[in-house]
Amino acid sequence: MRISAKCSIAVHCLLFLHEYGGTQKVTSGLLALSTGCNPVMIRSIMSAMKKAGIIQVTAGSGGAVLVLPPEEITLYRVYTAVEGDGLRDLIGVHSMPSALCPIGRNIRVVLQKRYETVREDMRRSLQSVTLADFIAEYRKTGSGPV
């Protein structure tokens, strides 16, 4: 029933990796400073993106790099990496409908059938945006890589 800020933080990290990854070692501490959230959250997000094959993180010595071209990193890919099957309950449903009422008994399945099409649309939409788009948008701000 929600899309938390994780997805945005992940994009922030990926953008940072793309722009600065070539010239410096990008650690969770550095990303924590840039994003304004704490290193543990960053590491958990980075770990999820590593498992999803988006980046590579070297334990010990530290640092991370992109392992896919930006055009192939869709927002959907990032989203599922950090939120798992989060779209499944994109729209919240009340948890205690009455089993004594015919509508209460069936409301879940009635809603889910139609909500599924919304999820599909959302999935498609998230797939249509890639890291390359964010990079292009970032470059427009005039703050190129150092």
Next chain:
Amino acid sequence: MRISAKCSIAVHCLLFLHEYGGTQKVTSGLLALSTGCNPVMIRSIMSAMKKAGIIQVTAGSGGAVLVLPPEEITLYRVYTAVEGDGLRDLIGVHSMPSALCPIGRNIRVVLQKRYETVREDMRRSLQSVTLADFIAEYRKTGSGPV
């Protein structure tokens, strides 16, 4: 950054009104029983839908009725009625990016530009589902109106 259960509760209420509104007085107490949530929440949702011109509620004697044909009650209409401009922050964004970092300084605008297209898609998607669809789905379960 979220879609709460309000929307689902609202659909539940509208479905109830459509199926039982003709034969009995549908009060917030009754809907609270059916949905499993409390009467104040129901009244607040009903009040919002009344303001949006979807239903009519008679204070005092009690009861509510639909004032639009089900085909014209889109999920988007219900959503905006009960959540206002909720889609604006459908996807959460971290609130404290560093102003010292070029990416931190620009991440909001970079994200929002692309998120806007996702919101547009979501809007369109919610507009494509109507109460009539939910009614049809409900009828399929074999639990027709009494």
Next chain:
DNA sequence: TCCTTGTGTAATTTTTAGAATTACATCACA
């Protein structure tokens, strides 16, 4: 007319999910 059964809302408390923090094991390289 006043009593009952509703609605309309504000204010407060409870609950829950999201995020931060703490703690510590492990890894890689100098």
Next chain:
DNA sequence: TGTGATGTAATTCTAAAAATTACACAAGGA
């Protein structure tokens, strides 16, 4: 082997969602 990283579990803090409480007001019937 010491240092600066990552990897994660466990706990605490915070903020948004929902429930609860309280009470003013509305309409219709006894």
